[in-house]
Amino acid sequence: MNAADAPGRERGQTLRRRLAYTLLLGYALLMFVPFAWTVITSFKTLPDATRLTVIPDPITLGAWEYTLSRLDPSVVVLFANSVFIAAAVTVTNVAFGSLAGYAFARLRFPGRDALFLIVLATLMIPDQLRVVPVYILFSSVGLTVGAGQYVAVIFVTAVSATSIFLLRQYFLTIPRELEEAARIDGAGFFTTFWRVMLPLATPALAAVTILAFQGAWNGLFWPAVFLSPDSDHWTLPLGLTLFRLTGGQGTNWPPLMATVVIATIPILLLYIVFQRYFVEGIAAAGVKG
Amino acid sequence: MRRRAPAHRRPEAIAAYCMVAVPMLIFLLLNIGTFLYAAYISVWNWNIRSGPVDFVGLRNFERILGDPIFQIAIRNSIYYTVVWVPLTMAVGLFLAVVVNQKIRGQTFFRASFYFPAIASSAAITTLWIFLVAPDGFFNEVRGALGLNPLFQLFGFGPHQNWIGDRRTALNSVIVLNAWTTSGTFMLFYLASLQAISREVYEAAAIDGANAWQAFWRITFPLLRPAHFFVATVGMIGGLQLFDQAYIAGSPNGDPVNALMTIVLYLYNALFVQIRPGYAAAVGIVLFVIMFGATLVQRRLFGGTPAS
Numbered sequence: 001m002n003a004a005d006a007p008g009r010e011r012g013q014t015l016r017r018r019l020a021y022t023l024l025l026g027y028a029l030l031m032f033v034p035f036a037w038t039v040i041t042s043f044k045t046l047p048d049a050t051r052l053t054v055i056p057d058p059i060t061l062g063a064w065e066y067t068l069s070r071l072d073p074s075v076v077v078l079f080a081n082s083v084f085i086a087a088a089v090t091v092t093n094v095a096f097g098s099l100a101g102y103a104f105a106r107l108r109f110p111g112r113d114a115l116f117l118i119v120l121a122t123l124m125i126p127d128q129l130r131v132v133p134v135y136i137l138f139s140s141v142g143l144t145v146g147a148g149q150y151v152a153v154i155f156v157t158a159v160s161a162t163s164i165f166l167l168r169q170y171f172l173t174i175p176r177e178l179e180e181a182a183r184i185d186g187a188g189f190f191t192t193f194w195r196v197m198l199p200l201a202t203p204a205l206a207a208v209t210i211l212a213f214q215g216a217w218n219g220l221f222w223p224a225v226f227l228s229p230d231s232d233h234w235t236l237p238l239g240l241t242l243f244r245l246t247g248g249q250g251t252n253w254p255p256l257m258a259t260v261v262i263a264t265i266p267i268l269l270l271y272i273v274f275q276r277y278f279v280e281g282i283a284a285a286g287v288k289g
Numbered sequence: 290m291r292r293r294a295p296a297h298r299r300p301e302a303i304a305a306y307c308m309v310a311v312p313m314l315i316f317l318l319l320n321i322g323t324f325l326y327a328a329y330i331s332v333w334n335w336n337i338r339s340g341p342v343d344f345v346g347l348r349n350f351e352r353i354l355g356d357p358i359f360q361i362a363i364r365n366s367i368y369y370t371v372v373w374v375p376l377t378m379a380v381g382l383f384l385a386v387v388v389n390q391k392i393r394g395q396t397f398f399r400a401s402f403y404f405p406a407i408a409s410s411a412a413i414t415t416l417w418i419f420l421v422a423p424d425g426f427f428n429e430v431r432g433a434l435g436l437n438p439l440f441q442l443f444g445f446g447p448h449q450n451w452i453g454d455r456r457t458a459l460n461s462v463i464v465l466n467a468w469t470t471s472g473t474f475m476l477f478y479l480a481s482l483q484a485i486s487r488e489v490y491e492a493a494a495i496d497g498a499n500a501w502q503a504f505w506r507i508t509f510p511l512l513r514p515a516h517f518f519v520a521t522v523g524m525i526g527g528l529q530l531f532d533q534a535y536i537a538g539s540p541n542g543d544p545v546n547a548l549m550t551i552v553l554y555l556y557n558a559l560f561v562q563i564r565p566g567y568a569a570a571v572g573i574v575l576f577v578i579m580f581g582a583t584l585v586q587r588r589l590f591g592g593t594p595a596s
Binding site: 021024028029031032034035037038041050051052096097099100102103104107108109110112115118119121122124125126127128129130131132133134135136137139155156158159161164188189190193214217218219220221224225228236237238240241243251253256257260263264267268271275278279282283284 | 315327335337397398410420424429472473476480529536552575
């Protein structure tokens with residue numbers, strides 16, 4: 001548009017755009033306010049925690065000391081359990097997801113379509129329908145006591161249709177010529193997969209890694225099912241219930257907020273570094289609809 | 290017709306079976322198999338240690354449907370879903386349209402709007418309980434802004450306990466989850482928005498349509514497959530509400546069943562009352578509700594776009 005033709009309108013538009021932009025920026029910053037408030041509160045004393053002081057008065061490490069040394073089970077144990085379970089679930093999801101994704105995308109074998117349909121059908125079955133039979137099955141083979149509890153949580157989330165589906169879709173987009181060159185050189189199917197296809201699928205592998213890790217790290221339902229009886233096996237999300245939240249009254253907020261920070265920091269760091277893969281993973285998972 | 294692979298393709302088939310074997314066995318055992326096993330367990334009075342005690346037929350289902358607490362759970366889960374899904378879709382779609390514009394800092398805005406979705410539901414719910422506590426951030430801020438008379442009109446005092454009061458507990462969880470999930474819905478919508486060609490809008494602009502008309506006449510109808518997908522994912526997630534209710538209301542769904550949901554009811558039946566047969570029947574009822582709701586939604590949104 002020519003500014004000389006309609007100067008008033010042009011100025012109005014610029015003003016409107018500035019206003020919209022400011023509102024947008026305000027809303028974006030609002031997304032960070034609750035988390036920032038959590039961090040601030042973790043450096044406060046309990047009486048100060050319910051006041052609107054942006055800079056803690058006094059600033060104290062008391063809550064952090066409490067969280068790091070006084071929780072039972074220790075926050076270090078909770079953290080280690082979370083890391084162990086999330087790492088195991090991530091490794092199995094990436095390994096099984098890429099192998100099966102490759103086979104479904106590229107190899108020809110009898111029953112392929114039927115098996116893939118079964119993979120997709122699992123998306124229709126809610127975890128809550130599975131929980132009773134899975135619990136009974138696992139308790140009959142000793143996976144609901146002792147270290148077996150870890151195995152139970154990992155086993156039940158070890159593979160997911162989403163991981164297989166995402167990797168299959170990505171493998172389908174890779175040109176066949178690259179594989180054929182390897183095949184002519186005498187490489188077998190596993191070698192082709194490992195040497196040629198896997199390196200080419202890095203973006204999809206990154207997205208699946210992040211989705212799987214995030215799901216396992218943040219998960220509450222399966223840990224609540226299998227780990228509840230024995231608090232030494234708890235993960236960080238379960239550990240948050242240690243503070244006995246009773247409708248928000250009589251809670252020791254600063255150490256609780258320190259625990260929230262500890263439970264969120266790993267995901268936050270991943271998000272800052274790999275933001276792109278979070279966004280792409282979610283978008284790709286959505287495209288299947 | 291020959292169903293076996295031709296001889297020269299046998300190695301390919303064997304390699305493929307090796308690659309899919311473990312995931313398929315896990316799926317058959319822990320998904321498809323448990324589906325049938327759950328149906329079997331649900332018609333028994335089942336002991337967690339010794340297994341089936343006596344055959345009760347459909348009596349578990351009769352008891353569930355007749356239990357007043359289950360009726361509260363169903364009402365809460367449906368109320369939650371019916372309010373939360375459209376609300377979160379609207380916010381998510383709005384954010385997606387905004388982020389899809391050619392604006393400076395597009396990546397920053399997208400990353401910010403998705404930010405609340407990255408933390409665990411347990412952590413974010415704990416944080417939320419703190420923010421909306423009687424002496425919490427929210428009540429203090431509205432007091433400082435002089436908004437208390439407005440809240441007083443609706444019967445909320447200056448120290449309203451949003452998550453501990455049965456009148457507001459479920460709505461607080463709805464606002465919390467609309468806030469955290471709208472970023473995810475934004476990303477779902479964004480993928481579809483980017484697929485709409487610019488030419489359609491240029492043609493509309495030539496015909497004199499303004500941005501508002503273009504949105505309602507072009508964008509919104511063309512997003513119909515996305516609406517269906519997001520609504521289905523949302524509905525399935527909504528009916529499965531558990532984490533927030535478990536953290537905020539303990540397994541009892543406090544205060545006074547205000548946060549009792551279908552899944553929390555199931556969790557209680559299995560781990561508090563220790564009635565596996567009954568809990569399995571609750572799982573079947575939930576599945577039937579979800580399946581039925583999906584079919585209804587397919588009717589509403591499904592089929593080909595109307596254009």
